[in-house]
Amino acid sequence: MAFKVRIKDQRARLVVLDLSTQQSTVVASFNDASVGHVNWVNNNRLVFDLAVWLLPANERDFNAGLFAVNADGSNFKELVESVSYFAKRPDAREMLPQGTRFLRSSAKADSDDVWVTLVEAWDKKVGADYRRIKRLNTVTGRWVDVDSPPHASHWVFDDQDELRAVSTDRRQRLTMEYRDVGGPWRVLSDQASLEGDIVPLAIDSQDQLYVSSRQKGGFAGVYRWDFKTQRPAPTPVAHVEGFDIFPTFLKRQQQLVGLRFTADASVTLWLQKDAQALQDALDKALPAAVNELSFARQGDSPHVLVRSFSDRNPGVSYVFNRDTKKFTKLGEARPDLKGRLMGEMDLVRIKARDGREVPTYLTLPPGASKKGLPLVVMVHGGPWSRGGDWRWNEEVQLLATRGYAVLQPEFRGSTGFGSDHFKAGWKQWGLAMQDDVTDATRWAIAQGIADPQRICIIGASYGGYATMMGLIKEPELYRCGVNWVGVSDPQLLYSVSWSDMTDAIKEYGLPQLLGDPVKDADLLKAASPLHQASRLKAPLLMVYGAKDERVPLIHGEKMRDALKPHNSNVEWVVFPDAGHGWADEETQINFWSRVEKFLARHLAAPQK
Structure with a gap:
């Protein structure tokens, strides 16, 4: 069995434990980086990369790479080129280039091969648009190309290691392509991207293709593909009312034994x-x-x-x-x-003002009264993503163990709760999406959970945007706000040329989801905190990363400058080496220490 061990102030090492003897062996360790993702190649060999994402930006002078080693620590092999001292080795030219990523191991017990992906062309209009799949031998380091449609972004192999199905999402079209063994690729499904729901998931030992589809109630489930009708079969293999599920297929001795997915929490559906x-x-x-x-x-x-x-x-x-x-x-x-005592989390479904159910996670602090609590409303980023599920969350628990109730609404536009809930959020920044957050907050007050005089709204990225809009639209509801790396003006998502937003997203995705920059200019202006900065009077902590390419620093700088004449209670912080979020521990501790002090100052109980 392989696992990672990290001792305080040291990097994570890769360890293999022989379960029959209970003897463990450190098989890989590095002075400058922790071991990252780890996968078995076969019963005797492992492949892994380096966790460079844990390092501060100014220390990332090498790439994640890809390495292989035997379970006894022998036959170490670097497979993918890195920068810095790894790349300077004489054999670096024999390696695959940096940016190569692990995809899968062989289904065969005696194989030394893995499959990797490599972006070979970047089209600014569509993003990473040309990917190769390579079969890589982890002992020799040699590779061969695998026949795959070049624009694919998702790949499904059979039990004989043959690539059989792919999906592409390009220029507003979501397609699924398939081939019989040795046959040509053919398109089985072609749909509009934002409306599309058919994605290949797995192929079992009986050569049955499993796909994701929203055939039942608009919730993504798992279906077998019917080649006669050229559609998913009418009866789902797995379906959970109220949730979209995208499972991992669990196999034992090459037999499908179960599916693991997230509903309200992680669930395993065993088939044996x-x-x-x-x-x-x-x-x-x-x-x-x-x-x-x-x-x-x-x-x-x-x-x-x-x-x-x-x-x-x-x-x-x-x-x-x-x-x-x-x-x-x-x-x-x-x-x-x-x-340590931790807060208890539960999923509740509150009713928004228009009757829509809004799934909301509520975490109550440990060992305290469950009524009249100071409340932190945490708005997730994305926004077209899922905020969370039932599990331990370090940010939530940091707040809960300080005595705060934490509310996490999965507002309309969030994914994971059906197509209708997702589509209801289109072009609703600052409108119904914001109202859902407001209604969830008012629900907590009506239930007696929250002290209406001690509520703070916080969030990152879109959550930072919603924080500022919440303070603008509901000045009597929130005492304060914390915005980190938040969008201050939706129009800037189109106009800032040095962001990592591709032309494809600006042309095909954002106009439908957020609003067209020309046709919907008035809508976007009305939904802009920047254009309504004079209405934001509450204390606000604003924190940005100077190297953020998703929401560049100009978002924060413009909002800071717009607030200066109207609000003297703005705290402004820039982390010079941070990007869109805090990767390294030092920055995380710095940020959350500031948040802790900010909340304690503004949500303190009144003196009796």
Whole structure:
């Protein structure tokens, strides 16, 4: 079994544990970076990259790369070129270029091969538009090209390692292409991107193609593809009312045994009775938690890896022996928090003013009265994404353990809750999307949970935008706000040429989702915090990254300058080496320490 170990003030190392002898071996470690993603190649070999995303931007002088090593630490091989000292080696020219990413391992137990993706052309109009798939031998470092449609962005292989299905999302069209073994590629589905729902997911040992589709109630489920009708079969393999599910297919000895997906929390649907029976037994032994089981990739080992976590537990890993019925504890995700009381999270569905249900996660602080609490409304970014699910969240728990209730509304426009909920948010920045956040906040007041005089709204990116709009539209509702890397003017998403927004997104996506910069100019102006800065009077903490390419610093600078004549309670912070979010621990601690002090100052209980 492979896992990573990180000792305080050191980089994460790759360790292999022999379960039969309980002997562990460090097989890879680096002075300058932690080991990142890890995958087995076969029973004796692993492939991994470096976690460069954890480093401050000014220290990222090498790429994630890709490396392989045997389970005993021998036969180390660098497969993908990195910069800095890795790239200066004489054999660097024999490697694949930086930017190559791991895709999958072989389904065969005796193979040394993995498959990787490589962006070979970047079209500014459409983004990363030309990708190659290569089959890479992790022992020799040699590779061969795999026949794949060049514009694909999602790939599905069969159990014989043949690439059989792909999807492309390009120029407003979502397509699914398929081929029989040795046959030509053919298009099975062609839909408008924002309306499209058919994406290939897996091919099983009986050569059945599984796809994602919204055939039932507008919620994405899993269906078998019917080649006779050229449509998904009418009966779903997996479907959960109220949620879109996009599962990971779990296999054992090349047989499909289950599907793992997120509904309100992580769920595993087992297709084999013995696996379900084992799940039931472990859930009984480890109650009030999500217990994710992983069987050995090859063979019929009695050992099962168990990852157990909950809203109040960051996670504990065990090995369970099915023969002896014994657990072996491997370690905890955050042992420094052991014994600390955490906030309890629940999913509630509140009614918005127009009757729409808004899924909302509510976390209450531990060991305190559940009424009249100071409330932090945390608005997720995206905004066309899902905010969260039922599990331990370090940002939420930082707030909850300081005594704040935390409300996380999945406002309309959020994904993961059906096509209707998603589409209801189109062109609704500052309008119905904002109203959902307001209505969720008012619900918390009506329930007696929140003290109406001590509510703060916070968020990053779109959440930072919603923070500023909330303070503008609802000045009596929120005492203060925290905006980090937030959009200050929707029009800037079109006009700032040095952002990483591609021409394709500006031409095809944003006009339909956000509003056309010409046709909807009045709508976008009305939804702009920048153009309404004089109405924002509440205390506001604004934090931006100087190297942010998604929401460039100019968003914050313009808003800061517009607020100066009208609001003396603005705190302005720029992290010079940060991008769109805080990757390194030092910046995270700096930021959240500021947030903690800001909230304590503005949401303090009145003196009696």
